[in-house]
Amino acid sequence: MYEREFAVDLRAKTCSCRRWDLCGIPCLHAIYAIFQRNEDIEDYVDKLYKKEAYLKTYGPIIRPVPSIDQWPMSCLPAIKPPKLRIQPGRPRKVRTKEPGVVEIPAPVPPNPKPPNWKPQPARL
Template identity: 45%
Template sequence: MDDSRHCAIKKTCDDIYEVCYKGVSDAVNLANRTCSCREWDVRGIPCMHAIACIIDQRGNPEDFVDSCYHRETYLRTYTPVIFPMPLRQMTREVATDSIHPPMVKPSSGRPKKARKRLLVK
């Protein structure tokens, strides 16, 4: 939010803005919740360009955060009962062969020297 204070905003339409920050221009669409920097699309949290536009419209940036970060979504995720796993004694053992590392073949060609030479200027 601190960096959004230094953004220069130009409103082009109702919900479409052009935002300049340090000489780089980005397009923000608040209706679609997108920004050309793609940070808002990836994280689901408004980037500094979008925050500058939201504040310009006298909105709350927290209202534009993706629903997966809301408290209600978190609580809905864990409302079903999560049943515990059975004890190890209750599960049956499955016979498997032991796993060994792959065979290593020596590389072709002359081996490198163990010592490293110092470069003297």
Template identity: 45%
Template sequence: MPNAEHRHCVRHLHNNFKLAGHTGAAFKQRLWAAAKATTIPVFEAEMEQMLGQSQAAFKWLQERPAAHWSRSHFSTVPKCDIFLNNLCECFNAAILEARDKPIVTLLERIRTYLMLRMARLRETVWPHEVGPRIFGIVEKNSIESGHCIASYAGGGKYQVNSMLGAMFVVDLERHTCTCRKWDLSGIPCPHALASIAKSEHSPLDFVHALYKRPAYDRAYEGYISPMPSQAYWRKTGHVPIKPPVYRIQPGRPKLSRNREADEISKGATKLKGYVIVMTCRNYGQEGHNFAGCPQLG
């Protein structure tokens, strides 16, 4: 797809960044700050701080085009600002039950899952003209807009001053803001919502049409027809295709992905001691504690 915008998963980019020798919380925070930057000046400021930390780390990132991993260089056409492959992981979790089945069973499980999903989502009732998740984002941004002061400049444009001292320009007619958050996602940012409140309009009127019910209905208007079991399929008379020779691989088959060494598990209540060196209080040796001291055994 040469005309599509290609983006890289920043989490995997950070893993490769660590494998190149650039480990530590300082490098991680700077990389993610550069990835989350929505404007080029903010991105360049984060990269300059990276250069101050390590010239090698700066060069490693500079060799990867920012158009693939930083929001500051993303196109505003798709109305999508994600830079993680969570969609792939969600799909993998949905087909987890069918992944290790024979091909016909696998396809049947996926077909049934999609049939039920599309039927369920078509009947979903929305309390607002946008989806519940988008409505929650608008409500959250509305609270943050209380820290912004909008001044009308004419022609649908507003000058917005934030409590942090930054100044932005909002154009309600073109649905743009100089922070580019509204441009990227299609959901009004706090600066835009402050301007919308000043103009006494409804915030939902300025949410992009892709998040509204007509677009949702177009996505799920089709349906997958039910079908009888394999016993009722029409016989073709052809020689049945034999399955390939199956060899059982050694070890237990893996269903979940490998987690990184510094990744926090879901539902964890305690942080791992990544940088803590254990010291035995009995002999003062590092690498183990008193309970695991080999000299006490």
């Protein structure tokens, strides 16, 4: 690959291209080395990509949050929004238009050139 040689260490699960180190999945060089030893590639994949890790992650049931009507009432005061802070920088000059405001473009004046007019060739 790219006319370079890479060192693969199957015991440490590393390759000098560093792709295996970064993602935990064997790179092409490591796969070739694993095939040379007639071993299974899945033995060299990081445990995070195995079926057991997937089932452990999604095994517990996550209950949906009840609607706001079913929330328990608190005796604490209501949370207020943060204070409005003027952002640094130059303020806008053009007002932002509301969704209902439509700007109609000015009519295009007729072309004053005759219909058979050709532009001069560009000069370099």
